[in-house]
Amino acid sequence: MKHKSFGWALAFASVLCLPQNSAVAAEATWSAIKPAIFQERVIHHSRELIKLEAPYRTLDDRVIPIRVNTTLTGGRSIKSLTLIADDNPMPVIGVFRPASDVSSFGIGLNIRLDGTSIIRAVVETEDGSLYMAKKLVKTSGQGACASPPVSDLDKIDETIGQMAFNDVTAKGAATGFTSIARRGRLKLMHPNLTGLQMNQVTLLHIPARYIDKLTVWQGKRELFSVETGITLSENPELEFEYRLDGAEDLTVEASDTEGTKFxxxxxxxxxx
Incomplete structure (x- = not known):
């Protein structure tokens, strides 16, 4: 299945930014955005296959940690993982596509929310079946999609695209990780401008510029790729699992909406 461009999502902004306080309103929002992402396909609810971790209440609406782990049985493989924030101006957080013939996939990332929202993780299997887990995340009302960027935009050219990667595998803990199975954290310097933020001096909106595609390679083998939107935090971080297989390096390729490649x-x- 090929997902539509994230551009359609901004059309929902006027609807999605309205207060959504009830379960009925929340489901109405989902009913409005689901057809544009998955058409009329059936989605099965499954907390057994998908483990979605997110805070019940945020400490900082601009940097909200979420994590998804999914494992399929019966020899099935994962085609894609789509993360969605129902009430954000651009609901699709990202569409992750792991390497072929992968039956388990885990990803952690920091996102920002414009307000209280249901977060959804939807896994598509190779046979086209869809499974979903969801969780409500309550925010503090910062309106993070419109919050001024932390980065100094006058000096952004000095740091944009810089990356750091660290092995964050827990040492000595019963996590299931070994000397071969590892967990890494990628940090990417980028303002991820939403187009909703205002210049505090001119009071004009800052044009959108955000990471729209990122691919991670281990040696010559692709681990996963992701198409992202404005819900990914400023200076985003991704945490993912990999296995040491003799490859000498891990390579990250990214691009943003201005066509700049890193x-x-x-x-x-x-x-x-």
Whole structure:
């Protein structure tokens, strides 16, 4: 299945920014946006296949950690993982496409929310079946999609596209990770401008500019790619799992909506 461009989502802004306080209103929002993403396809609710972690109430609406882990049984593989924030101006957080023939996939990331919203994780299997888990996240009312950027935009050219990668595998904990199975955290410097933010001096809106595509390679093998939108936080972070397989490096390629491309490689330790 090929998802439509994220551009359609901005058309919902006037509807989605209205107060959504009841379960009925929340489901009405989902009913409005679902056809544009998944058409009329059936989506099965499954907390067993999909583990979605998100805070019940945010500490900072601009940087909200969420994590999704999914494992399929019966020899099935994952085609895509779509993350959605129902009430954000651009509801689709990202569409992750792991490498082929993968039966388990885990991803962590920081997002921003314009207000209280249901977060959804929808997994598509290789046979076209859809499974979903959801969680309500309550915010503090910052309106993070319109909050002024933290980055100094006059100096953005000095840092934009810079990346850092760290092995964050828990040491000595019973996490299931070994010397081969690892967890890494990628940090990417980018203002991820939403187009809803205002210049505090001129009071004019700052044009949108955000990461729209990112691909991670381990050696010559692609681990996953993701198409993203404005819900990804400023200076985004992604946490993902990988296995040491003898590849000497991990390479990240990214692009933004201005067509600027970024690429960085990081050395990996040997498999043991």
């Amino acid at each position: 690429k960085t490689s990081f050395p990996l330790g040997p498999a043991s």
